[in-house]
Amino acid sequence: MLSNQARVALTTALAPAVWGSTYLVTTELLPPGRPLLAAVIRALPAGLLLIGITRRLPQGQWWWRAAVLGALNIGAFFALLFIAAYRLPGGVAATIGAVQPLLAAGLAAGLLRERLSPRTAAAGLAGVAGVSLLVxxxxxxxxxxxxxxxxxxxxxxxxxxxxSKRWTSPAPLLATTGWQLTAGGLMLLPVALFVEGPPPASLTTENVLGYGYLALIGSAVAYALWFRGIRALTPTKVTFLGLLSPVVATLLGWIALGQELTAPQIAGGLVVIASLVVAQTTPKSPKAPKVPPARRTADAPAHPSTPVQRS
Known part of the structure; x- marks a missing residue:
């Protein structure tokens, strides 16, 4: 039987696995040259949908906290991802992005007082090496x-x-997810309009299916699972799961697009999986050996606290 933490880790892993399909959906179903529009549609409609379902708005300090988290997790991240994707080969961008678990471990050590162990650091370096071999x-x-x-x-x-781990919201998970997606989408909207112009006048059935998948599955469902994992797991364990995205993207490219899968890529994927397993498990501390009670010698006192009378 899996432990509760293992079940949470497996369900959280579904989020980066879904995000690994973004490249395939974008290239096969969406109109070309509109990545920022795709980012807005991934975030804003999904966020508004979750807010409408939960009927919860932020209260007090959660207005600015939701804005900050939405900017970091959604808005700024998507915009920077767009710049990196346009100016770098995908393999370079993915390899640089693979340092995220190490960065999260360092930040968690400073902000959350989590211990950064040599085991975690080694797993993080192995993850970067595995992604580089993969892509x-x-x-x-x-x-x-x-x-x-x-x-x-x-x-x-x-x-x-x-x-997100330090600022745990008292609101339901879906409401908090909706706040962040909406904040990030609103941040991206003017940028997308300025850079790419207005949306296309007409969309094909494939375009609608692709955008619908990104909004409902890629954001509303995936980010709810992701933020649930952040609540239940350590930030370091959650960010290690993000390394699954390039693994899934590579497998889908091989299965659906007929792309070549080389021996170094297979080795890299196995290294990534191994680093994930190491990061999710905690080594058992060795049990202290039991010390047998000392035998009382013939001339030892029955009560050590009572001094021995010597003549």
């Missing part, structure tokens, strides 16, 4: 602005996860 290509080019955007995206997402 990085030898001819990958580097761009200074793209690298900075990818690294900043990892920083803001790690910060958002840690702050």
């Amino acid at each position: 990085l290509r030898a001819d990958a080019r580097l761009d200074g602005l793209g690298v900075a955007a990818a690294l900043a995206g990892a920083v803001v997402m790690a910060t958002g996860v840690v702050l």
